[in-house]
Amino acid sequence: MDEKANGPKLTKGSRPIIDWPTNPMVTPLLTDLYQFTMAYAYWKAGKHQERAVFDLYFRKNPFGGEYTIFAGLEECIRLISNYRLTEEQIDFIKSSLPGTCEDGFFDYLRGLDCSELEVYAISEGTVVFPKVPLLIIVGPVAVVQLLETPLLNLVNFASLVTTNAARHRFVAGKSKMLLEFGLRRAQGPDGGMSASKYCYMGGFDATSNVAAGQKFGIPLRGTHSHAFVSSFTSPNEIIEKSLRSCDGSRTCEDFVGLVQAWLNKLQWSPPLRGVFGDTNQSELAAFASYALAFPRSFLALVDTYDVMKSGIPNFCAVALALSELGYKAGGIRLDSGDLAYLSTEARKLFHIIEKEFNVPGFGKTSITASNDLNEETLDALNKQGHEVDAFGIGTYLVTCYAQAALGCVFKLVEINKQPRIKLSEDVTKVSIPCKKRCYRLYGKEGYPLVDIMTGENEPAPKVGERLLCRHPFSESKRAFVVPQKVEELLKCYWPGTSG
Ligand SMILES: Nc1ncnc2c1ncn2[C@@H]1O[C@H](COP(=O)(O)OP(=O)(O)OP(=O)(O)O)[C@@H](O)[C@H]1O
Numbered sequence: 001m002d003e004k005a006n007g008p009k010l011t012k013g014s015r016p017i018i019d020w021p022t023n024p025m026v027t028p029l030l031t032d033l034y035q036f037t038m039a040y041a042y043w044k045a046g047k048h049q050e051r052a053v054f055d056l057y058f059r060k061n062p063f064g065g066e067y068t069i070f071a072g073l074e075e076c077i078r079l080i081s082n083y084r085l086t087e088e089q090i091d092f093i094k095s096s097l098p099g100t101c102e103d104g105f106f107d108y109l110r111g112l113d114c115s116e117l118e119v120y121a122i123s124e125g126t127v128v129f130p131k132v133p134l135l136i137i138v139g140p141v142a143v144v145q146l147l148e149t150p151l152l153n154l155v156n157f158a159s160l161v162t163t164n165a166a167r168h169r170f171v172a173g174k175s176k177m178l179l180e181f182g183l184r185r186a187q188g189p190d191g192g193m194s195a196s197k198y199c200y201m202g203g204f205d206a207t208s209n210v211a212a213g214q215k216f217g218i219p220l221r222g223t224h225s226h227a228f229v230s231s232f233t234s235p236n237e238i239i240e241k242s243l244r245s246c247d248g249s250r251t252c253e254d255f256v257g258l259v260q261a262w263l264n265k266l267q268w269s270p271p272l273r274g275v276f277g278d279t280n281q282s283e284l285a286a287f288a289s290y291a292l293a294f295p296r297s298f299l300a301l302v303d304t305y306d307v308m309k310s311g312i313p314n315f316c317a318v319a320l321a322l323s324e325l326g327y328k329a330g331g332i333r334l335d336s337g338d339l340a341y342l343s344t345e346a347r348k349l350f351h352i353i354e355k356e357f358n359v360p361g362f363g364k365t366s367i368t369a370s371n372d373l374n375e376e377t378l379d380a381l382n383k384q385g386h387e388v389d390a391f392g393i394g395t396y397l398v399t400c401y402a403q404a405a406l407g408c409v410f411k412l413v414e415i416n417k418q419p420r421i422k423l424s425e426d427v428t429k430v431s432i433p434c435k436k437r438c439y440r441l442y443g444k445e446g447y448p449l450v451d452i453m454t455g456e457n458e459p460a461p462k463v464g465e466r467l468l469c470r471h472p473f474s475e476s477k478r479a480f481v482v483p484q485k486v487e488e489l490l491k492c493y494w495p496g497t498s499g
């Protein structure tokens, strides 16, 4: 999120212009009915202006893991800053509430906005832990109540999918290219757009989602599908066969013939003799056509027929023909079979070709893998050893297949300066009362040691001073910490504009 535009710089009374939420379905009506019935009852009881403090937090890290990445804040601030009900929306609420509701309430809704709210939040993209508030909303109880559902909606999936992406990045390692390919499998258009945005935030390099490329400026990447390969029947189909060399100095009139000649050379070269026989000619036609369309970034999906006997030799023939004209091929994509084995075999062949035909860099030709990848398959591939440079990941990533929801909650912790608590038989569900301040304490090596919550008016932890930190629910978990650095986690992202 752009902290400069929306973050701590704002002062009371300023009226920054902040865009509407990305998804136009995010309006004041995108809430649960009970938020409006409660708002009415607060109003009827004359309580609606009472100053309340709500914490938004989650109770357990997702995916059986040890951390969560907070995301969705920018969209929350966009909603808050533009929060006004239209006449049409007020009419709809009127028609949805019992006829006994007094008109004065609808006049109240007419004037409602978030100018009396203060929003404190942890920066988007920060590693966060259970129970620490990600957002603290302070303001008139009725309006804050109305925001419960949309704020949870905007934070829950965003943080879950960002965390999922970060976990995939962690397993894949820094050097691998991670591509988000999930749009077709995502939970509807918003699921797809949000996943693309937040996977990028979580450490992916690019997306195949063109709309996300336009909307969010995320780099776009892609290869081609099996349909493109199986749509061809023979090289004779290719009418326009000429290709200018990369430097423009000459034209190869029959690129397809050049590819066939290279395939022949490959077949009969001493280190490869007997390795493969006749390759699939329709696949060769597809690859040659793709190379004619994209000579500078030729990529081939090599598993439509047989990876080792057809796909890879055909790719190499096209790549060598391109190389003769001064172009460097982009690489291959594997989308089935044993990805560790096939990538290793492909790499061996690329190295043999580099040496045999003296094509510098051919051994490093990029290998992309896809096909139902997830954290576990990435980990299994690492353990076996593989030669994949880029992973295209869809279904498991964007649907958060391993865990359906993060489970963020929104709890009243104070009203009229009085603490409030929600009790539960389950101690992990007991809310922690009072308006809080939260700090991240760092140790000698500069690493964070612990996050702590204090009451609003308690003194802040001091560098070099010993502090007893206690687990909120587990009496036996406590530790003395001498912080070398103290970072306040929540900053004011919306100071209210009424003052
Ligand atoms: N070396 C490997 N170690 C662990 N998992 C792998 C490895 N190679 C591939 N996988 C995973 O195994 C699964 C293989 O999928 P599946 O059994 O459906 O076969 P397939 O290769 O997709 O076959 P096809 O698409 O031809 O039907 C995928 O989820 C893939 O990511």
Ligand SMILES: O=P(O)(O)OC[C@H]1O[C@H](OP(=O)(O)OP(=O)(O)O)[C@H](O)[C@@H]1O
Binding pocket: 181, 182, 184, 185, 335, 370, 371, 372, 373, 392, 393, 394, 395, 396
């Ligand atoms: O496997 P995912 O992680 O969801 O990644 C996206 C998948 O989408 C594409 O094909 P699609 O799955 O539509 O068809 P295929 O299974 O026949 O390749 C691509 O080839 C990947 O396999």
Ligand SMILES: O=C(O)c1cccnc1
Binding pocket: 181, 182, 208, 221, 222, 223, 224, 225, 333, 370, 392, 394
């Ligand atoms: O570009 C690709 O290779 C791609 C895009 C979406 C889904 N599967 C693959």
Ligand SMILES: [Mg+2]
Binding pocket: 371, 372
């Ligand atoms: Mg698939």
